[in-house]
Amino acid sequence: MAEKTLNVFEIAKSQVKAACDKLGTDPAVYEILKNPMRVLEVSFPVKMDDGTTKSFTGYRSQHNNACGPFKGGIRFHPNVTMDEVKALSTWMTFKCGVVGIPYGGGKGGMAIDPNDYSKSELERISRGYAAAISPIIGEKEDIPAPDVNTNGDIMSWMVDEYSKVTGKFQPGAFTGKPVNFYGSLARTEATGYGVALTAMEAAKKLNIDLGEVTVALQGFGNVGSYAGKYITDFGAKVVMVEDSSGVIYNKEGIDMEKLMVYAKQHRSISGFSGAKAIGSSVLVADVDILMPCALENQLTSENADKVKAKIICEGANGPTTPEADEIFKKNGVVVVPDILANSGGVTVSYFEWVQNLMRYTWSFEEVQKKQEILMKNAFEEIWNLAEEYDVNLRTAAYMMSIKRVAIAMEKRGWYAEISSKSLANN
């Protein structure tokens, strides 16, 4: 059967709707949450190294700020569209709600491939984008961070540009900065660490011993590489890894530390001597745990029935379509949803922001411990909710989070309960 839609914004809305229906929220809740509060499209000129001028287009979507300032990454990827950014900002609102941090959801992006530009061009593009969205962002308004193809260096340029435009030095206006420039220890590792932590919690629930477990990873960037490193530290064996150059395999387990060094040097996993290149897909690999850590719409009605993993732990945002979710539920595959599995990134971004506002720093261990507590509690709560309502973990995660956001919206007077029971009194 063909998918109803692969439009990620339509998918995000359908996930929110399913959870609102299950919770029985007042109709006003979905009415408010179905669209971002604001979406900004900007165009700005940038001088290229050869003296020509090019115009670039970027977006920033601010989904909902009932619980606090908008928060979410900036993506540089050729496939970025306004609808994608809207979906990603929607997911951010509920991701922040899952771990109970005082933020709403935002996301930004530009349809560019950074590899097409020199470093100085990329700096000017990043500065141009930061200046263009500066009227709607800020330390207490909307705090961007890295996402696909953006990193700490880009965040530092953006902090500098934002400070110039506003005339105020506000390092807390962006997170995911380098540790030696107002970044937090353990932020670089945070998203992958959280993916590994939640995969381990899911394995415990299924009585699977991580010492016996094999893992396949799609994506070996920030999220995939640290997810692979930490799941290996927890005892599992990563046997297959894919990036956009192809798939590598070693049935004895791939040395994650060595692959991380290699991938950094070569900007690709292709040619790594500790594994062999193969032609098959990571997504249907014969492994216990699958970690999609690249892009959206990877697991669809086309391949979901062929997935052999018992646990799918979503490092990426939106890798699974609703139809694939149905198939996984039917087949007993446990999907740890993106808004829980990859919430470690924004959680430690929150800790970075708190440290910035306090002009104080915490140790690596302190930050990781705080992350671990929030994520393990969220996992447990969502697992129990899924059992109570007989829903998958995704719907349970949305239910928990929507309830938090809905209570904030009601308390702020954005709607008045007209249905029989008030969430706030539950």
Ligand SMILES: NC(=O)C1=CN([C@@H]2O[C@H](COP(=O)(O)OP(=O)(O)OC[C@H]3O[C@@H](n4cnc5c(N)ncnc54)[C@H](OP(=O)(O)O)[C@@H]3O)[C@@H](O)[C@H]2O)C=CC1
């Ligand atoms: N960074 C963060 O803190 C967070 C990120 N996420 C999500 O995690 C995902 C990955 O982000 P992040 O690791 O930061 O991004 P990176 O840019 O660091 O890495 C992306 C990885 O995905 C790979 N990739 C891209 N396209 C494909 C493809 N078609 N098939 C296989 N692999 C592919 C890239 O390979 P190549 O390099 O060869 O192109 C690269 O290894 C995204 O969905 C992002 O939104 C979620 C929460 C927080």
Ligand SMILES: O=C(O)CCC(=O)C(=O)O
């Ligand atoms: O660290 C952040 O603020 C946001 C990270 C992000 O973009 C995401 O979780 O998808």
